[in-house]
Amino acid sequence: MIExxxxxxxxxxxxxxxxxxxxxxxxxxxxxxxxxGAGKSTTMRMILGLDNPTAGEVRIGGKRYHxxxxxxxxxxxxLDAKWVHPNRSARAHLMWMAKSNRIPxxxxxxxxxxxxxxxxxxxxxxxxxxxxxxxxxxxxALLGDPEVLLFDxxxxxxxxxxxxxxxxxxxxxxxxxxTVFVSSHLLSEMALTASELVVxxxxxxxxxxxxxxxxxxxxxxxxxxxxxxxxxxxxxxxxASAQVTDAGEALIVSGMDSAKIGELAASANVxxxxxxxxxxxxxxxxxxITGDSVEYHTGLEAEAQQALQPTAR
Amino acid sequence: xxxxxxxxxxxxxxxxxWWCALIAIVLTAGFSALVAGAAPSTATIDxxxxxxxxxxxxxxxxxxxxxxxxxxxxxxxxxxxxxAVPGRTSVLIAxxxxxxxxxxxxxxxxxxxxxxxxxxxxxxxALALDTSAEWINVAGVGVLFALAAVIAVAxxxxxxxxxxxxxxxxxxxxxxxxxxxxxxxxxxxxxEWLPFNVAEKFLRGAGGxxxxxxxxxAVLSQGWSLAYFAGIAIVLLAVAIGxxxxxxx
Numbered sequence: 232m233i234e235x236x237x238x239x240x241x242x243x244x245x246x247x248x249x250x251x252x253x254x255x256x257x258x259x260x261x262x263x264x265x266x267x268g269a270g271k272s273t274t275m276r277m278i279l280g281l282d283n284p285t286a287g288e289v290r291i292g293g294k295r296y297h298x299x300x301x302x303x304x305x306x307x308x309x310l311d312a313k314w315v316h317p318n319r320s321a322r323a324h325l326m327w328m329a330k331s332n333r334i335p336x337x338x339x340x341x342x343x344x345x346x347x348x349x350x351x352x353x354x355x356x357x358x359x360x361x362x363x364x365x366x367x368x369x370x371x372a373l374l375g376d377p378e379v380l381l382f383d384x385x386x387x388x389x390x391x392x393x394x395x396x397x398x399x400x401x402x403x404x405x406x407x408x409x410t411v412f413v414s415s416h417l418l419s420e421m422a423l424t425a426s427e428l429v430v431x432x433x434x435x436x437x438x439x440x441x442x443x444x445x446x447x448x449x450x451x452x453x454x455x456x457x458x459x460x461x462x463x464x465x466x467x468x469x470x471a472s473a474q475v476t477d478a479g480e481a482l483i484v485s486g487m488d489s490a491k492i493g494e495l496a497a498s499a500n501v502x503x504x505x506x507x508x509x510x511x512x513x514x515x516x517x518x519x520i521t522g523d524s525v526e527y528h529t530g531l532e533a534e535a536q537q538a539l540q541p542t543a544r
Numbered sequence: 545x546x547x548x549x550x551x552x553x554x555x556x557x558x559x560x561x562w563w564c565a566l567i568a569i570v571l572t573a574g575f576s577a578l579v580a581g582a583a584p585s586t587a588t589i590d591x592x593x594x595x596x597x598x599x600x601x602x603x604x605x606x607x608x609x610x611x612x613x614x615x616x617x618x619x620x621x622x623x624x625x626x627x628a629v630p631g632r633t634s635v636l637i638a639x640x641x642x643x644x645x646x647x648x649x650x651x652x653x654x655x656x657x658x659x660x661x662x663x664x665x666x667x668x669x670a671l672a673l674d675t676s677a678e679w680i681n682v683a684g685v686g687v688l689f690a691l692a693a694v695i696a697v698a699x700x701x702x703x704x705x706x707x708x709x710x711x712x713x714x715x716x717x718x719x720x721x722x723x724x725x726x727x728x729x730x731x732x733x734x735x736e737w738l739p740f741n742v743a744e745k746f747l748r749g750a751g752g753x754x755x756x757x758x759x760x761x762a763v764l765s766q767g768w769s770l771a772y773f774a775g776i777a778i779v780l781l782a783v784a785i786g787x788x789x790x791x792x793x
Contacts, residue, residue: 314621316554
């Protein structure tokens with residue numbers, strides 16, 4: 232349904248999106264995953280024809296966005312819930328959008344009802360909470376009853392109730408047979424909402440697969456070993472070409488299962504105090520995969536690593 | 545037509561255009577009342593005297609017109625607009641048209657209001673509109689407002705920030721044009737061709753107000769003055785639209 236080919240966007244010297252090609256399947260929720268600054272929003276703006284790509288193109292159902300007639304009837308989007316004039320009422324905001332695409336005014340009240348804003352429709356949008364603004368944005372996206380829906384970080388900053396509402400809402404849209412393309416920087420969130428994933432980092436495609444596949448591949452299994460003879464064990468493991476990371480008084484071994492490590496320890500006459508397979512969390516896995524492609528590094532990764540292994544010390 | 549309706553909804557569902565319209569009318573008409581009331585009873589005032597308050601009204605109109613664009617950039621609704629209607633040229637022309645029409649109406653109300661106030665305060669002076677020059681002097685104010693609004697919309701599109709666009713427009717209209725005359729030798733020559741000076745020529749022709757500013761020194765005839773001012777407005781708008789099409793929203 233959405234087909235990006237060789238999409239590139241350059242701002243001065245920085246390459247925000249680099250030769251990105253992916254496709255979004257019809258009738259499914261596809262997650263668009265990447266760390267902050269990976270180029271997700273830029274890509275979304277290019278899909279909607281707001282930013283002009285430096286190279287490449289996006290087609291929606293075979294057409295460029297500019298060639299769509301009454302585009303709100305084909306593609307609904309919520310890129311930023313704050314794109315509303317604060318002194319205009321929610322109804323007036325939807326009214327001009329409806330008018331622009333020849334959508335009957337009665338549809339405005341319908342979508343207000345769907346998102347539960349009927350009672351505040353006449354109030355100025357500037358007084359809305361983030362959750363309400365988000366709902367108004369979604370109402371705008373649904374206005375033209377479009378087949379394709381784009382959401383940019385819809386759960387950002389919402390309270391748990393709001394997050395749950397959005398999550399259920401996405402499922403409902405997919406159940407209606409609509410194509411949903413939703414971006415997020417949280418893999419755990421995407422694992423709950425999306426069945427397909429497009430993963431990018433530093434503007435480049437990292438993976439496109441089903442969510443299950445990605446999670447299985449991402450959550451690489453490691454084994455934690457503790458031993459009083461750590462240096463000897465480490466040497467043996469390295470010789471057997473396993474990847475070894477120090478974690479305090481333990482080693483985290485990847486690329487080798489626990490049985491093999493146990494045998495190796497026995498043959499090297501090393502006493503083991505602990506030999507436990509670890510299933511990585513999604514966050515950890517995501518960081519591993521996108522680790523090299525995070526635009527602005529912080530000490531976060533190390534911090535998360537520590538927080539995730541409180542028993543290591 | 546659809547796009548005109550869209551821009552009309554957008555313009556009238558916020559408060560600032562209403563306030564600007566009211567202030568523009570009050571300034572344009574109020575100055576007439578002030579001058580007519582303050583002029584000594586021995587002096588006579590003419591139609592032109594009732595009209596020069598437009599210079600303040602036009603400044604407010606330009607604020608209104610610039611804001612109609614810059615607030616859209618400020619609050620991101622311009623992106624929603626371009627998303628709903630990807631053809632940016634037609635959107636921006638529709639916006640300029642709606643703002644210009646509103647300005648025309650405000651200008652006519654202000655100008656005829658000014659004339660009527662003058663007439664009411666000084667019924668003995670010759671204020672009846674009985675020459676075509678006098679008609680142009682009054683009815684032309686709305687036309688001038690409309691074209692000035694187009695210029696302000698164009699500047700708004702180019703600059704995108706409310707403060708910057710308004711500062712530039714106001715400083716230009718209220719100060720730069722008259723200060724240019726102070727440049728030795730070439731100053732007056734340049735001044736003859738500056739748009740708002742030429743627009744003044746369109747309104748009043750060669751005649752000056754009995755009480756008020758001297759006549760414009762523009763060399764064009766009244767008709768060509770209008771064409772020149774309109775041309776500048778249209779060229780500026782075309783340039784602005786060209787830039788907006790290339791730029792990321």
